[in-house]
Amino acid sequence: MTHKQPVISVTVPAYNAQNYIQECLDSLYNQKINQELEIIVVNDGSTDVTADILAKQNSKIKVLSHENRGVCKTRNTGFRASIGSYLASLDADDLYHQDKLKRQLDYLQNNPGIDMVFCKVKQFISPELAASGRKIPKSLEVMNAMNFSGGLYRSSVFEKVGYIDESLHSYGEFIDWFARAKDLGVTYHIIDEILLKRRVHNTNLGKLKPSEQIDYLKVLRAKLKRAKDMKNE
Amino acid sequence: MHVLNSPDVVHETMDGETILLHLKTGNYYSFDRFGAIVWQTLMVKGTVIDLEEKFELNEEQTYEITNFISSLLDEELIKEGTTTGEEDEELLASLISGFKRYTTPMLRKYSDMQELLLLDPIHDVDDNAGWPEVGK
Numbered sequence: 158m159t160h161k162q163p164v165i166s167v168t169v170p171a172y173n174a175q176n177y178i179q180e181c182l183d184s185l186y187n188q189k190i191n192q193e194l195e196i197i198v199v200n201d202g203s204t205d206v207t208a209d210i211l212a213k214q215n216s217k218i219k220v221l222s223h224e225n226r227g228v229c230k231t232r233n234t235g236f237r238a239s240i241g242s243y244l245a246s247l248d249a250d251d252l253y254h255q256d257k258l259k260r261q262l263d264y265l266q267n268n269p270g271i272d273m274v275f276c277k278v279k280q281f282i283s284p285e286l287a288a289s290g291r292k293i294p295k296s297l298e299v300m301n302a303m304n305f306s307g308g309l310y311r312s313s314v315f316e317k318v319g320y321i322d323e324s325l326h327s328y329g330e331f332i333d334w335f336a337r338a339k340d341l342g343v344t345y346h347i348i349d350e351i352l353l354k355r356r357v358h359n360t361n362l363g364k365l366k367p368s369e370q371i372d373y374l375k376v377l378r379a380k381l382k383r384a385k386d387m388k389n390e
Numbered sequence: 391m392h393v394l395n396s397p398d399v400v401h402e403t404m405d406g407e408t409i410l411l412h413l414k415t416g417n418y419y420s421f422d423r424f425g426a427i428v429w430q431t432l433m434v435k436g437t438v439i440d441l442e443e444k445f446e447l448n449e450e451q452t453y454e455i456t457n458f459i460s461s462l463l464d465e466e467l468i469k470e471g472t473t474t475g476e477e478d479e480e481l482l483a484s485l486i487s488g489f490k491r492y493t494t495p496m497l498r499k500y501s502d503m504q505e506l507l508l509l510d511p512i513h514d515v516d517d518n519a520g521w522p523e524v525g526k
Contacts, residue, residue: 278509297508297509300505300508300509301505301509302509303505303506303509304506304509331506332503332506332507335506336503370400370402370411371402373400373411373507374400374401374402374409374411377409377411377418377503378402378404378407378409380503381409381420381500
């Protein structure tokens with residue numbers, strides 16, 4: 158039996174994702190797309206039953222595992238292993254709309270001058286937090302999905318930009334990558350449809366630890382330096 | 391007296407340049423040279439009252455510093471309050487010792503990463519599951 162070359166490779170980085178990963182994977186299985194999909198789940202040394210859940214997926218996914226290295230390296234592991242012409246990613250606690258990949262693939266195939274495409278994301282409070290009374294501010298409920306989960310990328314973009322900076326802990330990983338992509342002239346479009354659902358499941362939102370603050374500032378400092386260097390050229 | 395508008399604002403000064411990020415708005419800012427001295431003086435002492443005498447500033451320069459502090463207030467990067475004394479006095483000393491000549495402090499504001507910055511931090515920060523726990 159021959160296997161068709163996947164058109165899209167989706168990386169799902171997973172660390173202690175037992176609570177949500179099945180829902181996440183189901184949203185990938187339910188994609189209404191007629192193209193071959195490669196789903197790569199990278200288990201980042203989970204200590205819960207994530208590995209058991211992944212083992213039950215049969216042959217629907219490819220599982221890569223390594224000791225705990227953090228999300229940047231884990232996502233890169235998946236990206237590097239991807240063989241599709243287009244790359245995507247989905248965080249293990251988030252969900253794709255069933256049309257997400259089709260809509261984005263159609264867009265890129267019909268717009269050869271655009272390198273990557275995003276969509277809108279709707280953020281939702283995870284059910285177990287419902288009792289906390291937490292609400293997402295109205296202005297943040299639906300946003301442009303400017304993160305790795307929101308995009309579909311031609312594989313050539315990663316050849317041009319490189320992968321995620323693994324010196325970052327996790328905050329600012331996309332911001333840094335996207336800023337570098339923009340500086341290199343990578344083009345993008347945002348589809349004005351909610352195609353991603355992002356789960357909010359923490360009660361300490363927005364309280365960054367000092368190490369996380371440093372990541373953000375490091376990314377912004379590097380961005381400003383690149384802009385200054387380009388101006389001086 | 392003024393203090394950092396914490397926890398909404400984070401900052402770092404390196405090589406004489408200060409970068410600030412307002413986590414609620416997604417705007418980020420930079421300034422350098424004398425601006426960094428003014429900033430770090432505010433962070434350490436809560437006031438810039440000594441600067442005029444220390445650096446022999448003229449009226450116009452004092453006015454520019456007042457305007458700079460007003461812009462920091464307008465952008466909600468600082469607020470009224472009493473400093474906790476935890477800020478880096480060594481950094482301030484280093485900035486002052488590196489002082490060569492007065493430059494007008496200019497607050498540069500950037501909004502191009504707003505969407506990304508506002509979206510980014512609302513995610514797995516649970517200590518018991520998920521990221522951002524780096525490899526132990």
